Amino acid sequence: MIQTPPTSKEPPSNTNTTTPSHVLHRSLHHTPHAVTSASGLYLHLSNGQRILDATGGAAVSCLGHGNTCVKNAIAKQMDVVSYCHSLFYSTNVAEELAEELCKGTGGEMTRVFVVSSGSEAIEASMKLARQYYLELSPPQKGRYKFIARKESYHGTTLGALSMGGHVARRSLYEPMLLDNISRVSYCNAYRGVNDGESEADYVARLAQELDDEFVKQGPESVCAFVAEPVVGAALGCVPAVAGYFKAIKSICDKHGALLIFDEIMSGMGRSGTLHAWQQEGVVPDIQAVGKGLGGGYAPVAGLLINKRVVDVLERGSGAFSHGQTYQGHPIACAAALEVQRIIREEGLVDNVRVMGGLLGRLLGERLGGHECVGDVRGKGLFWGIEFVKDKATKEPFDTREAIAMGVHEKGMEEKYGISLYPGTGSVDGKYGDHIIISPAYTVTEQDIKLIVDKAVAVIEDFFAERRV
Structure with a gap:
């Protein structure tokens, strides 16, 4: 951060x-x-x-x-293999971690992509969303834009920083940032609700703003709407008001766009459920996780991917056109797996x-x-x-x-x-x-x-x- x-x-x-x-x-x-x-x-x-x-x-x-158990799990994995290239090999610990994470979603998410940081996870989510539309039958090649929220924060790499709306963090790099991302208002009851406005009316106003932004950008050009269920570093732990994400999901569905949740800071148990979206009754198409995934014992983050997205890739190219050297790193997977086991069992x-x-x-x-x-x-x-x-x-x-x-x-x-x-x-x-x-x-x-x-x-x- x-x-x-x-x-x-x-x-x-x-x-x-x-x-x-x-x-x-x-x-x-x-x-x-x-x-x-x-x-x-x-x-x-x-x-x-x-x-x-x-x-x-x-x-x-x-x-x-x-934590002694996590330290022991890391040492044990080092006795097996510390690194292998994911283009050629997999590891048992990566498979076990993916199974653990998918089970934690009640089967809503069916594949996991493990990287080393939240910024990398956001970058990967953007590429995956774009590829999803290219692999639809027929393909929707015109979709390349994203809608995010003002005063959001999604990471420090240029793509993730482009997605975020935090003015101060973007300012030095504005000339280098992507221009295919627009923004709507964040959901913050403390600063967003007008005098005399009910929360239901506030939700309706924000949903209409998003709908209008889809129309402005051209609905057929937007890949996804990206949001944090609980906004962390940028706003200071701001949860959405009741009904907001259900309204937002309906707008995304109306325009055929994906919903991407950034739970890098607020997820993996931090907000009181394993995944913050489990309190909202709204399942994302792609979910970025990080921080609480490995508890700081290794640099690890990842994507959890909905069956809807996975099925399209399986029927198409059968591959995600993206890869990184430390993708699915065995030691990172071992640390994350043990952290998640402890969270579940205890x-x-x-x-x-x-x-x-x-x-x-x-x-x-x-x-x-x-x-x-x-x-x-x-x-x-x-x-x-x-x-x-x-x-x-x-x-x-x-x-x-x-x-x-x-x-x-x-x-x-x-x-x-x-x-x-x-x-x-x-x-x-x-x-x-x-x-x-x-x-x-x-x-x-x-x-x-x-x-x-x-x-x-x-x-x-x-x-x-x-x-x-």
Whole structure:
């Protein structure tokens, strides 16, 4: 994930400016302290600090750090084979992972394509959607466009960045980005519902906007609509309102377009069901997964592909015209398979729902009335807190104040020792500050209360100090 580097002249408390580095870090001006060890919910830094990892990095470490079973599964796979080229070979562990993932969809998705990052998964989904239409009988060669949503985030490679609508992250690369992607409004009850407008009317308005965009682009030219069921880094854990995705699916069906869900951040149990779409009653044609797939134990992401798409390819060329060197990497598959086995056998998605309900309730009770907290929202163990300058008008802070990064830096001070994931652009892709709290699925009630206590203390002290 791209994050804006600290803007203050003094280095934040979690950086080391004395040791020269040859690594191209996120910021060339500050060298971060090294993580010297990690266990459970905690990271230990080279300066002696112990940090409560309340976000699992970028909502990645779903089992926490140092899980012995996952480490053993990786070592066991290395004794079999660490790498082989997917053009010529398969591995048992890749087959087992694909079976595990398809079963988790109740058979709705029938094939899996494993890559190394969420950005790669989005790139592959775009190519797969295009190829689907080329292999229909008769082929629909005119379909090459995509419709996505404003203030979305789908990755950092040029195709994925083109799909995303986050203004700040796109700005440097605009001349290089694709021009076959248009956007409609995101679904955000806090900022999108007009005064006096019901949620049903809001859904109808957004559905009509999408329908109008299909007509504007030419329905016969659009491959797919792409969306995050719960918008993560770009908006700060914003779930759609009830009925939104059913309405959106009906518009896609009306115009013969595919529906692609980006569940890279919100999926694989994070939102309280194994797949976020299982709460929506809407099955995508293609689904991108990542972060919680392998829990950070290996770089792994992938596509889950609906039978509708697979059947067309099987009747056509019988192949997906796309491949990568580390596609289906055996060690990545072994890590992901073990992570998913643990989640299933230990009932951790149930724990996500229970502990997530507690987390959301406590955050709302403790922070809902704070003058600079505009909204607390989320699902499962995926919660966002949006900060505002004016609670009544929802006016955001000036970007120069770097509020979200400031809250993060405050949390990293020794007094607090907690990592809170900062994000910006939650209003219009440029303005708007939020943090994300997304702990491991293994958290206990005691862990949740500690996370909330620390987060509340950080936020209250940060804004109190600004008033002085």
